[in-house]
Amino acid sequence: MKSDLLGQLILTGVSGQRLDPGTEKLFRKIQPGGYILFARNIESASQLRKLIDDLRDLSEVEPIITIDQEADAFHASV
Numbered sequence: 001m002k003s004d005l006l007g008q009l010i011l012t013g014v015s016g017q018r019l020d021p022g023t024e025k026l027f028r029k030i031q032p033g034g035y036i037l038f039a040r041n042i043e044s045a046s047q048l049r050k051l052i053d054d055l056r057d058l059s060e061v062e063p064i065i066t067i068d069q070e071a072d073a074f075h076a077s078v
Contacts, residue, residue, distance in 0.1 A: 034064030
Protein backbone atom coordinates (compact mmCIF):
# COMPACT_ATOMS: atom_id res chain seq x y z
CA MET A 1 0.00 0.00 0.00
CA LYS A 2 1.31 3.44 -0.83
CA SER A 3 2.29 5.45 2.25
CA ASP A 4 0.07 8.35 1.17
CA LEU A 5 -2.96 6.02 1.43
CA LEU A 6 -2.23 4.62 4.91
CA GLY A 7 -4.51 7.20 6.53
CA GLN A 8 -7.43 5.50 4.79
CA LEU A 9 -7.05 2.69 7.34
CA ILE A 10 -7.72 5.06 10.25
CA LEU A 11 -11.12 5.69 11.83
CA THR A 12 -10.60 8.56 14.28
CA GLY A 13 -12.58 10.58 16.75
CA VAL A 14 -12.92 14.36 16.85
CA SER A 15 -12.14 16.24 20.05
CA GLY A 16 -14.86 18.87 20.04
CA GLN A 17 -17.90 20.35 18.34
CA ARG A 18 -15.78 22.32 15.87
CA LEU A 19 -12.46 21.74 14.16
CA ASP A 20 -9.55 23.83 15.35
CA PRO A 21 -6.79 24.83 12.91
CA GLY A 22 -4.33 22.26 14.29
CA THR A 23 -6.79 19.40 13.90
CA GLU A 24 -7.71 20.55 10.40
CA LYS A 25 -4.02 20.56 9.43
CA LEU A 26 -3.48 17.07 10.91
CA PHE A 27 -6.56 15.56 9.24
CA ARG A 28 -5.66 17.18 5.91
CA LYS A 29 -2.18 15.61 6.13
CA ILE A 30 -3.17 12.14 7.39
CA GLN A 31 -6.40 11.80 5.34
CA PRO A 32 -8.27 9.44 7.70
CA GLY A 33 -10.65 7.01 6.05
CA GLY A 34 -13.38 7.85 8.51
CA TYR A 35 -14.51 9.67 11.60
CA ILE A 36 -16.55 8.61 14.61
CA LEU A 37 -18.60 11.27 16.36
CA PHE A 38 -19.86 11.09 19.93
CA ALA A 39 -22.38 13.07 21.99
CA ARG A 40 -19.54 15.47 22.94
CA ASN A 41 -19.32 16.46 19.27
CA ILE A 42 -23.00 17.36 18.94
CA GLU A 43 -24.62 20.62 19.97
CA SER A 44 -27.44 20.93 17.42
CA ALA A 45 -28.48 19.59 14.04
CA SER A 46 -27.06 22.62 12.20
CA GLN A 47 -23.75 22.45 14.10
CA LEU A 48 -23.49 18.71 13.35
CA ARG A 49 -24.15 19.34 9.65
CA LYS A 50 -21.34 21.95 9.58
CA LEU A 51 -18.91 19.62 11.36
CA ILE A 52 -19.65 16.81 8.91
CA ASP A 53 -19.28 19.18 5.94
CA ASP A 54 -15.96 20.45 7.35
CA LEU A 55 -14.66 16.89 7.78
CA ARG A 56 -15.70 15.99 4.24
CA ASP A 57 -14.03 19.12 2.85
CA LEU A 58 -10.70 18.05 4.36
CA SER A 59 -10.71 14.69 2.61
CA GLU A 60 -9.54 13.82 -0.87
CA VAL A 61 -11.51 10.56 -0.68
CA GLU A 62 -15.07 10.58 0.70
CA PRO A 63 -14.70 9.58 4.38
CA ILE A 64 -16.97 7.27 6.33
CA ILE A 65 -18.64 9.29 9.09
CA THR A 66 -20.27 7.41 11.95
CA ILE A 67 -22.12 8.44 15.10
CA ASP A 68 -21.90 6.39 18.27
CA GLN A 69 -25.25 6.64 20.02
CA GLU A 70 -23.74 6.02 23.48
CA ALA A 71 -26.85 4.33 24.84
CA ASP A 72 -29.16 6.97 23.33
CA ALA A 73 -27.16 9.98 24.59
CA PHE A 74 -27.22 11.14 20.97
CA HIS A 75 -31.02 11.38 20.93
CA ALA A 76 -31.05 13.43 24.12
CA SER A 77 -28.50 15.92 22.76
CA VAL A 78 -30.23 16.79 19.48
